[in-house]
Every structure is written in structure tokens, then in C-alpha cells.
Amino acid sequence: MSSAPDRFAPASHDHVFLGDGHARNERSTWFVIALTSAMMVGEVVAGTLFGSMALIADGWHMATHAAAMAIAALAYLYARRNAGNARFTFGTGKMGDLAAFASAIVLALVALVIAWESVQRLRAPVPIDIPQAIAVALLGLAVNLASAWLLRDDRGSHHHGDHHNGGHSHGGHHHGRDGGHGHDRAHGGDNNLRAAYFHVLADALTSVLALAALAAAGLWGWLWLDPAIGIVGALVIARWSWGLIRDAGGVLLDYVPADEDLPDEIRQAVEQNGDRIIDLHVWRLGPGHHGAIVSLVSDAPKAPSHYREKLAHIHDLSHLTVEVEPRAA
Template sequence: MASHEHDRAAEQGERSARKLGLVAAINLVGFIIELAGGLMFGSVALVGDALHMLFDALAYVIAYGATVIARRSNPGGRWSYGLHRIEPFAAFLNGVLLVPMVGYLVWESYQRYLSPVDIDAGMTLVLATGGLVINLASVYVLQGGEMSLNERGAFYHLLGDAGASIAVIVSMLVVMYTDFLIADPLTAVLIAMLIIWSAIILLRESGAIFFQGSPVDVDEVRASIEDLDGVETIEDLHIWALSSQISVASIYVEDATSSLEERDSLVADIHDLLTSEFDITHATVEVVAESHEHTLT
């Protein structure tokens, strides 16, 4: 069973790495195009969208590196579970990296509010539309199937990017038809708010793993195990996650079995339940009879 779960995790890691690498390349190209356009045509909103793409691309590069390292690290020795903890660490780092970008956008938007500048709304509109196409292409690459924590982080980033591109498009239409130049810095502030929201989601999910929050409902797991034939009580139950794809449990059960074969069967049933119903791939189950003879597996 352990070998099968490691193979599945390796396959998911390889798929995740390919997706994140491709999305990073797409967004780096989009960043260069939008940054050049924003500087040439005077739009701070487009510059903001470009920076959003840059930091997202850097986030994907970090996530890609973390996924590759975790995939290539073999459990054993000092790292008994491999290096899968790199995944939530990279996701947390990505969330932190979003903060300086927000500060820059808010500051630049304030300067543009004080001193509005002329904007080539037509060309900015074209580039913003291209940015939206890039975001949608990246979403298409990531969507489908079960996503890892870093893939979900990238997905949230891309949704924010798509929203930011739409906001830039709308603001440029406003500038074109009303000459309301302040729409540009106001849009940049809106993009900054989207970035903050992305950071909160990413920090919350990665933080839950770092602080050993349970990825499943512990009471539901307890009730399901207690419903198994042969289980008297659960004396101790702990569930936590190493990464978004590897959950771990430690269970201390008092049983009512009458033979070693029945006890072994109960342990196997508990493992099967944890894997099939709750996707807990690593579990230590200790079964204790009333005579306090121990079985640990």
C-alpha cells in the first residue's frame, strides 16, 4: 500500500511540475509585454497588471522548484517523509512576496491621483486584452483533476490576474469615452486589493499545514472508525498534513477482538477506511485489547 501511495504522489508531482513550469513561462512572456506597454503608454494599471504577472511567474517558478525537489526526494534517513514540506513552504513564501507589490501599486496610484498623466488608452486596451488571453490560457493549463496546494495557489493568482485584466480593459474604455484619467490609478488600487486577497488565501492554506491543522473533519473520522466491527473506543486520534497531497494519522484504538487474526483484520479495515474515505495515506494504528496487549502497525 505504501509503495502504491508513493507512486501516486510521484505521478501527481510530475504532472504538477509540468503544469507549473508551463504557466510560469506563459506569464513571464505576458509580464514583459505588459510592462513594456504600460511604461510606453502611461498606464499604471497596466504596469500593475504586469507586476502581478511577474510575481505570479516567480511564484510558479518557486512552486515548480518545490514540486521537482519533493518529487525527486526519496523518503529515508534524516528526511523520513522526503521533502514534501517544501510545497507548503513555497506556497507561504509566494503569499509573502505579494505584499511589496501591493505597496508599490498603492503608492504609484496615489502619485497618479495627485498628478494624472496622459494615457494611450487604445494601445493599453489591446495589451490588456492580450493579458486576459494569457491568463485564460494559463487557467486552462491548470484546471482539471485534483490540484495540489501550489496548483491551487497558482489558480487563485490566475483568477486574480484575469479579474485585473478585465478591470484594466474597463478602465481604458472609461478613459477613451469619458477622458476620466483617474480611472487608471483607481483600477490599480483594485488590482492591489485582488493581490491581497490572493495572499490571504495562500497564507491561510499553507499556514494550516505548518500549524498541523487537520485536512479532514476529525470527528467524522472518529465516528467512521467507531462504526467498524471490533472497535470499542478510540483513546487517541491525531490527523495532520505533510503537504496538500500527503495526510498522516496516529490512532490508538481499544478493541473487542478475540484473536490475533481478528485484530490484524481490524487494523487492515482501519487503514482501508482512512485511505478510501479520507485520503489519509500514512497512518500508525495501535490496537489495544482489554488485557493491554499491543499491536502496532
């Protein structure tokens, strides 16, 4: 029984553009979710048994924290499982940036909620059970510091891979592709991991600020300091959120940052001996992976492999298309 050919059948080389730490980061994120979930259940149960509303409230706060982490974990899972799916023309490397953008929006909403609640408490102060609140803040801080350690990104950036060269020519037109894996650039970080890290960092920050405010309230009776510091924390979290929205959004829109030097490297390597680039597109395919389309004119056009060889030293240029035309007389 025959079947129609799949228009999206795999090409002569793969398009797997996941970061070199993808598996590690996925495992770490699931560990953090497990730790946070266990903490959530423990706090809700203990709060119910001992009649502590502070523990119950923090337990449900942990639930929202775990949900935010799930965005990152599921993005890693989906990107890995679909890495070889040919319907994703340039792979699933950007799945993490999409998740990071969504997480950044959630982080911005968290900042707004914290700011709103802080303003309400400034207007109408509520009594605080200081010893219990300090205990909960210390407990939350311990969990967040453990989570931050799990999500730390202290790896060296090392990629090794094969180059897959292929091309065709038609008259004076040459088209070639090159795939490889290389070293992370300044903009090659994993925004998905960064988003997860910011979530736990935001929680850790609020715990530290809360401890400082509660200590001041206990020593000097400054109950107003708790909501005031809450507003400061909200502003810091909002700034992190904006940076993540900007960076992840830029990747999704194929924006080339002003300090990205890859286009200049390509021009310096190719524009020699009468070869001139007339059209250049560079974009990020995933953490540590970039794609490029180079259209050039030449007095003496050569095969695509010649130009790919000139760019072989740019290791994170993982997918390259070269188009060559003879210079018009």
C-alpha cells in the first residue's frame, strides 16, 4: 500500500538547534517543580493542622510558583520531543524563548499584584504575627535558594558537531547550506532557563525584603516598612520582567541586537577579492545557534562550498544559505 510523499520530509541534514545544556536544564526545572510542590503540600497541611493562615497562604503561593516553573519545563519537553519534526522548518530551538516570553508576562503580573497589595496595606495596615511570618519567610528563602542553585547556569559553552554541506547550482546561481554547532555568543544564552531562574530569584528577593521589614517591625514597630519594601521589590521584579520580555521578544522577532557582531564577522570573512554581499539576514535558531542567508555578487563566482569554507570558523553559525550571482556587466 503506497502513500503520498510527505512534503515536509527531513532534509539531508537535521535541524536540531537545542542548547548544549538542554537536557540538564530540563532536569533541573523538573527538580525545582518537585521541590516546590513538596513544599507547597507541606505548608498547606501544616497550616491546616496548626491553624496558620500564613503557612496556608504561602503554600498556595508556592502552587503558583510551581505553575510558572511548569511553563519552562513543558517547553523543554516539547522542544526535545519535536526536535526532529520536519514541520518545524528551523527546528524547535526558539520554543524556550516563547516560554520565556510567557513567563516574563507572568512575572510582570506578579510584580503588579505585589505592588497593588503593598499599596492596599499602606492605606489600611493589617496586624502581623511577626514570629510566624519570619518563620515562613525563612522557610521560603531556603527553598528558593535551593531552587536557584539547581537552576544556576555555570556551564562553559562548548558545542561540537558535524558540518553538513549541500548545494545546487543553476546557471549563475548557487545555493548552499551548512549546519554545525559552535560556541555560545553573548546572545546565545537560554532565555527559558533565565526565566525560571528569575521566578525563583523574585521569590528569594521578596523573602529577604520581608525578613528585613519584619525585623524592623519587631524591633521598632515600623509596620509600614513591610508594604513599602514590597513596592521596592515589585519595581525590581518588573525591571527583570521587562529585560526578559525585550530579549525573548527580540529573538522571536528575529531582531539582531546592536552589539551582535555576527553580521560583521560574516562580511569581513566573505567580502574579499571582488566578492560583495548585497543582502544579509542573520537570526537566532536556538541557544548558541544562528542561521544566516548570504546573497552576494562576484566578478568570478565560485561554488557555495568556497564561501561556506570562509565562514567555517564561526562555529555557532549552524545553518547557512549562500546565494551567488555574477556581477552585472
